[in-house]
Amino acid sequence: xxxxxxxxxxxxxxxxxxxxxxxxxxxxxxxxxxxxxxxxxxxxxxxxxxxxxxxxxxxxxxxxxxxxxxxxxxxxxxxxxxxxxxxxxxxxxxxxxxxxxxxxxxxxxxxxxxxxxxxxxxxxxxxxx
Amino acid sequence: xxxxxxxxxxxxxxxxxxxxxxxxxxxxxxxxxxxxxxxxxxxxxxxxxxxxxxxxxxxxxxxxxxxxxxxxxxxxxxxxxxxxxxxxxxxxxxxxxxxxxxxxxxxxxxxxxxxxxxxxxxxxxxxxx
DNA sequence: GAGCACTGCATGCACACTCATGGAACGCGC
DNA sequence: GCGCGTTCCATGAGTGTGCATGCAGTGCTC
Numbered sequence: 001x002x003x004x005x006x007x008x009x010x011x012x013x014x015x016x017x018x019x020x021x022x023x024x025x026x027x028x029x030x031x032x033x034x035x036x037x038x039x040x041x042x043x044x045x046x047x048x049x050x051x052x053x054x055x056x057x058x059x060x061x062x063x064x065x066x067x068x069x070x071x072x073x074x075x076x077x078x079x080x081x082x083x084x085x086x087x088x089x090x091x092x093x094x095x096x097x098x099x100x101x102x103x104x105x106x107x108x109x110x111x112x113x114x115x116x117x118x119x120x121x122x123x124x125x126x127x128x129x
Numbered sequence: 130x131x132x133x134x135x136x137x138x139x140x141x142x143x144x145x146x147x148x149x150x151x152x153x154x155x156x157x158x159x160x161x162x163x164x165x166x167x168x169x170x171x172x173x174x175x176x177x178x179x180x181x182x183x184x185x186x187x188x189x190x191x192x193x194x195x196x197x198x199x200x201x202x203x204x205x206x207x208x209x210x211x212x213x214x215x216x217x218x219x220x221x222x223x224x225x226x227x228x229x230x231x232x233x234x235x236x237x238x239x240x241x242x243x244x245x246x247x248x249x250x251x252x253x254x255x256x257x258x
Numbered sequence: 259g260a261g262c263a264c265t266g267c268a269t270g271c272a273c274a275c276t277c278a279t280g281g282a283a284c285g286c287g288c
Numbered sequence: 289g290c291g292c293g294t295t296c297c298a299t300g301a302g303t304g305t306g307c308a309t310g311c312a313g314t315g316c317t318c
Binding site: 006010011013014017018019020021022024069083121123124127128 | 135136139140142143146148149150151153182198249252253256257
Binding site: 189206209222 | 298
């Protein structure tokens with residue numbers, strides 16, 4: 001009996017998460033789409049911007065996997081798209097030539113600064129009741 | 130200042146939701162995959178099972194859209210898959226021939242009963258700390 | 259240095275999703 | 289009844305994702 005009660009409570013919590021996730025994700029997508037970005041793109045851009053504020057600072061792809069809620073292959077393709085759009089650059093890591101360094105371009109940094117308030121606004125709209 | 134603080138708090142909340150969603154979704158998928166179901170499939174199955182416990186009770190596709198976090202087209206295809214697997218049946222609604230009734234088959238009901246505890250267990254593993 | 263297991267990233271493939279559209283059925287005004 | 293806008297579901301096209309795999313580079317053992 002107690003077990004089923006706990007089960008129902010978990011079920012409700014799960015529904016809440018599902019609902020909040022769907023609404024917010026959709027709202028962010030809608031807010032960022034005019035700028036050519038999706039929610040996942042922004043997540044990576046934001047990670048690069050906050051994790052490597054120094055100019056010369058760079059970030060391994062490996063470091064991004066695990067922090068981002070994306071598979072390694074999806075991340076690889078996403079970075080390829082960002083590079084094609086001129087938002088990031090990839091360069092081989094000299095100390096471990098298997099690795100790849102990813103860094104924001106000036107354009108990428110500028111775009112991030114531009115859309116950050118939009119993302120915050122979307123969050124406020126759907127999460128801050 | 131207060132605005133940015135609130136922004137950071139929202140950001141953290143969003144990260145938590147993202148993380149919980151990804152972990153739980155993955156865990157449910159993993160638990161249900163051996164039975165040929167994904168998380169979305171279960172969501173629809175569960176909805177049909179709980180919304181129409183009576184034998185003759187049926188549910189319009191229209192009623193499912195909005196309750197499920199899926200687009201109308203995705204739901205249509207998902208139901209087609211479930212029907213192909215013999216878990217649900219579709220029949221035209223006699224009182225509004227645009228509509229379609231969806232109902233669980235015995236096999237669908239049995240499968241739902243079989244995997245429900247697995248889903249609950251997955252929820253408990255990832256949400257109930 | 260040769261062999262070998264392992265790591266890091268890219269890619270082929272299958273599949274589910276969204277968006278936009280299509281077609282059938284309804285309901286309303288006339 | 290006829291036309292017209294709307295609703296309901298299905299489907300075609302394009303895109304993104306995960307899984308499995310490929311391939312180059314690393315480091316360890318000998």
